[in-house]
Amino acid sequence: MRTVYFDYNATTPLDPAVRTAMLPFLEGEFGNPSSIHHVGRRARAFLDDARDRVARVFACKPSEVIFTSGGTESNNLAVLGVARRFRDKGRHIITSAVEHHAILHPCEYLREKEGFEVTLLPVDRAGRVSPDDLRKALRPDTVLVSVMAANNEVGTLQPVAELGAICRERGVLFHTDAAQWLGKEPFAGIHQFNADLVSICAHKFHGTKGAGALFVRSPLLPDPILFGGGHENERRAGTENIPAIAGMTEAIERFVRTPVFNREKLAPLAARLREAAGSIPSVTHRSPSDGCLANTVSFSVNGCDSIVLLAGLDLEGICASSGSACSTGSLEPSHVLMAMGCDAEESNALVRFSVGRESTMDEVELVCVALPAVINRARGGEL
Ligand SMILES: Cc1ncc(COP(=O)(O)O)c(C=O)c1O
The missing domain is CATH 3.40.640.10 (Type I PLP-dependent aspartate aminotransferase-like (Major domain))
Incomplete structure (x- = not known):
């Protein structure tokens, strides 16, 4: 895989x-x-x-x-x-x-x-x-x-x-x-x-x-x-x-002086991920469209739990996160989303994609195909 x-x-x-x-x-x-x-x-x-x-x-x-x-x-x-x-x-x-x-x-x-x-x-x-x-x-x-x-x-x-x-x-x-x-x-x-x-x-x-x-x-x-x-x-x-x-x-x-995360290269990848995630019902973007790291696309999926979503993505070979790596494995809702006005359920349903130097549009397309199916399965409570 x-x-x-x-x-x-x-x-x-x-x-x-x-x-x-x-x-x-x-x-x-x-x-x-x-x-x-x-x-x-x-x-x-x-x-x-x-x-x-x-x-x-x-x-x-x-x-x-x-x-x-x-x-x-x-x-x-x-x-x-x-x-x-x-x-x-x-x-x-x-x-x-x-x-x-x-x-x-x-x-x-x-x-x-x-x-x-x-x-x-x-x-x-x-x-x-x-x-x-x-x-x-x-x-x-x-x-x-x-x-x-x-x-x-x-x-x-x-x-x-x-x-x-x-x-x-x-x-x-x-x-x-x-x-x-x-x-x-x-x-x-x-x-x-x-x-x-x-x-x-x-x-x-x-x-x-x-x-x-x-x-x-x-x-x-x-x-x-x-x-x-x-x-x-x-x-x-x-x-x-x-x-x-x-x-x-x-x-x-x-x-550092010339950021290794190249905005020009990464912005189209992030834009495509944003578009694909945004077209799935009950997905709400959490990364602001302005004043945001170019590599980060975060969203919450209504009615799902991030652990189930991340496990489902992982089964497809896709490494994503629910936010702070340190809290992965715990079922704590994201304190960041809570502070942004989300309720506990929304804050428990965060998925973060963060791309980088080695990321390609091919990989993005793979994720765009896998994501709706993973979300569907997660909604049914299955992996
Ligand atoms: C904003 C921020 N601060 C601090 C840290 C902690 O870094 P480390 O775990 O390498 O000590 C991280 C790592 O996730 C971070 O994202």
């Missing part, structure tokens, strides 16, 4: 050039950058150079780049690190109702265990936050605002530069989770987000899993969330994952 992989928002295949960049550090160059001897010093020299290369693409200072294990850690470090650092100044955080759980769960933890108040900004039917709502939510004790750049489940782009400008005007730190933005949308430099902190995740743009970064605008110093050695300038303890960093650096250089 042919595999059709339409789940690029969950993860992407490792690029061959990225793999090649990693190989020396999986083989001969195994040094620990903290070691004093020459093998360690070579690893240190590579690490310093990687940070310089990332900073060059981001147009920031090398010291503003913290290497992490991925999007989840970057988000946790941003939220927990800033909140704890400024807890004496205030204990109010603002985020949006459609964030990834790697933002929402640390915020909940701070609320439940550390006495913070969390305001969740609402979104409209397109999943978008309103700058006016942010203005109204800001308080003298607000220490952090976090709003994602692009949503993983439905693809909605947020007006982050505008939200960041509002925060800066009010002297409040702003973080954006750009895990789904980098490699997909135009990138002129990390400062385009007007953010003090930006989360990056390498495997979303053909880098390796287990690699990420957090941009932190100097002189800000979030409290660490990992304790141990003085790595990453005392900001993230733990021996650096040099092979992963080598791969991520290569992927950032290759795939």
Whole structure:
């Protein structure tokens, strides 16, 4: 059976050039950058150079780049690190109702265990936050605002530069989770987000899993969330994952400035998927037609359950998702759709196709043929 992989928002295949960049550090160059001897010093020299290369693409200072294990850690470090650092100044955080759980769960933890108040900004039917709502939510004790750049489940782009400008005007730190933005949308430099902190995740743009970064605008110093050695300038303890960093650096250089998700190539694929899904009775589009990632087509299917739909698609060789990969397997309705005004049943019936570099119109046509039959079967409750 042919595999059709339409789940690029969950993860992407490792690029061959990225793999090649990693190989020396999986083989001969195994040094620990903290070691004093020459093998360690070579690893240190590579690490310093990687940070310089990332900073060059981001147009920031090398010291503003913290290497992490991925999007989840970057988000946790941003939220927990800033909140704890400024807890004496205030204990109010603002985020949006459609964030990834790697933002929402640390915020909940701070609320439940550390006495913070969390305001969740609402979104409209397109999943978008309103700058006016942010203005109204800001308080003298607000220490952090976090709003994602692009949503993983439905693809909605947020007006982050505008939200960041509002925060800066009010002297409040702003973080954006750009895990789904980098490699997909135009990138002129990390400062385009007007953010003090930006989360990056390498495997979303053909880098390796287990690699990420957090941009932190100097002189800000979030409290660490990992304790141990003085790595990453005392900001993230733990021996650096040099092979992963080598791969991520290569992927950032290759795939971010000119996004590897080519809008011109992907838009027709997404348009055809949209059209085919939209022509099926009781399918409702959830990805906005404007201000959306070009590769993402999400919809809900009335009277169906996403687990049954995804299993049915899988039997046809088609890999799709119900949104956040992390919640696949659980029957939780999508919190993103709930925030967009859908009821629990609709929110339990989300299908997300996310195409990418290797996707073809042939594959799209295959999916367009399979989809009505899969939905029909799912409606009958069968696979
Ligand atoms: C928007 C967003 N943030 C954060 C993450 C977490 O990334 P990771 O699972 O690689 O840590 C993801 C991954 O799905 C994501 O889509």
